[in-house]
Amino acid sequence: MAVTHYQEKKSRQTFNSFPIFYLLAVLVLVYDLFLVTGSFYQGSRISKQLASEKDSLAQLQLEIAIAERFVVYQQTPSYLELQARENFSYIKPGETVVSLPENSGSQQSVMEEQAGQKAVSAEMINQSHLRQWLNYLF
Numbered sequence: 001m002a003v004t005h006y007q008e009k010k011s012r013q014t015f016n017s018f019p020i021f022y023l024l025a026v027l028v029l030v031y032d033l034f035l036v037t038g039s040f041y042q043g044s045r046i047s048k049q050l051a052s053e054k055d056s057l058a059q060l061q062l063e064i065a066i067a068e069r070f071v072v073y074q075q076t077p078s079y080l081e082l083q084a085r086e087n088f089s090y091i092k093p094g095e096t097v098v099s100l101p102e103n104s105g106s107q108q109s110v111m112e113e114q115a116g117q118k119a120v121s122a123e124m125i126n127q128s129h130l131r132q133w134l135n136y137l138f
Helices: 005-074 077-088 104-126 129-137
Strands: none
Touching: none
């Protein structure tokens, strides 16, 4: 069987255009792969941001609820009485106020005693273990 010139030319054209078709197909697939990867990355980034925003929204809603409860508490008679007692020295009729002196003298002596103990422990740190044991035993 003889191959005609037309059939030979057609087979060469098909063969020559064949690699170009595959090259174009691979390039399109790689481009699509980059697009899909970019969309997945952007989607994951957006979902992380959405989760973060939901957390901050929940925190703000909690703070609002606490503030609303505090406002309601501030309007109660017990809170108003507490504020009047603390700020204006309010007393009810029949109550007796007992005023105690401050413990400034006793606090000072306690603080001086603690300072003395720290000084003793600082001296002990500088001594050797043998010297500390001898001081402890004798």
